[in-house]
Amino acid sequence: MASIKTERLLLRPASINDVADLHDIFSNPDAMAFWSTPPHVSLAETEAWVATTMSIDPREGEDFVVECCGQVIGKVGLYQFPEIGFILNPNSWGRGYAREALTALIDRAFLVHRLPSIDADVDPRNEASLGLLQRLGFQVVGHALRTWNVEGVWCDSVYLRLMRPDSKVS
Numbered sequence: 436m437a438s439i440k441t442e443r444l445l446l447r448p449a450s451i452n453d454v455a456d457l458h459d460i461f462s463n464p465d466a467m468a469f470w471s472t473p474p475h476v477s478l479a480e481t482e483a484w485v486a487t488t489m490s491i492d493p494r495e496g497e498d499f500v501v502e503c504c505g506q507v508i509g510k511v512g513l514y515q516f517p518e519i520g521f522i523l524n525p526n527s528w529g530r531g532y533a534r535e536a537l538t539a540l541i542d543r544a545f546l547v548h549r550l551p552s553i554d555a556d557v558d559p560r561n562e563a564s565l566g567l568l569q570r571l572g573f574q575v576v577g578h579a580l581r582t583w584n585v586e587g588v589w590c591d592s593v594y595l596r597l598m599r600p601d602s603k604v605s
């Protein structure tokens with residue numbers, strides 16, 4: 436799997452050495468407020484997440500950790516084509532890092548993988564993610580109620596899609 440360099444970031448495959456940095460993120464209640472699973476409680480949960488990410492079949496998806504100045508600050512990816520997923524450490528929010536990382540990810544998805552479109556499934560309360568995706572050109576294509584049950588609480592979904600500029604698939 437390739438790595439991607441942007442102006443400030445390195446997007447690269449995860450390794451087992453990233454568990455501690457990723458655990459800081461996946462155990463953070465603010466970062467996980469609208470995630471499809473509860474915050475990680477143990478390092479073992481994050482180790483399992485890293486193992487799953489590392490075992491993604493490259494024909495089916497790809498996930499990158501996001502490194503800034505040698506520190507892992509998050510992850511972005513298409514863990515299962517064409518579904519996008521992303522999370523950054525709250526101490527890195529608001530500096531344009533997510534937009535920079537996702538712009539590179541989307542370019543690769545369209546130019547290298549030739550995906551006709553990219554999909555996102557976002558909790559309607561997740562204003563930061565909705566703002567980010569719409570800023571990147573994603574459009575809302577649907578809504579659904581009670582799609583995810585996280586620790587006994589039902590959450591809803593807003594579905595968004597970004598079409599490849601030269602794609603005719605709807």
Ligand SMILES: CC(C)(COP(=O)(O)OP(=O)(O)OC[C@H]1O[C@@H](n2cnc3c(N)ncnc32)[C@H](O)[C@@H]1OP(=O)(O)O)[C@@H](O)C(=O)NCCC(=O)NCCS
Pocket residue numbers: 465466467469470520521522523524527528529530531532533534535556557558561562563564565566567568570
């Ligand atoms: C969503 C997330 C990745 C944004 O990260 P970020 O690095 O702060 O985002 P950026 O600084 O690159 O912001 C890019 C755009 O996102 C939007 N945005 C970011 N934070 C926002 C907020 N709190 N409210 C509304 N829009 C917001 C803005 O449109 C912004 O564009 P602008 O800078 O031109 O105003 C981060 O909040 C996060 O990790 N959230 C938790 C994980 C999550 O919910 N993932 C999605 C699951 S579907």
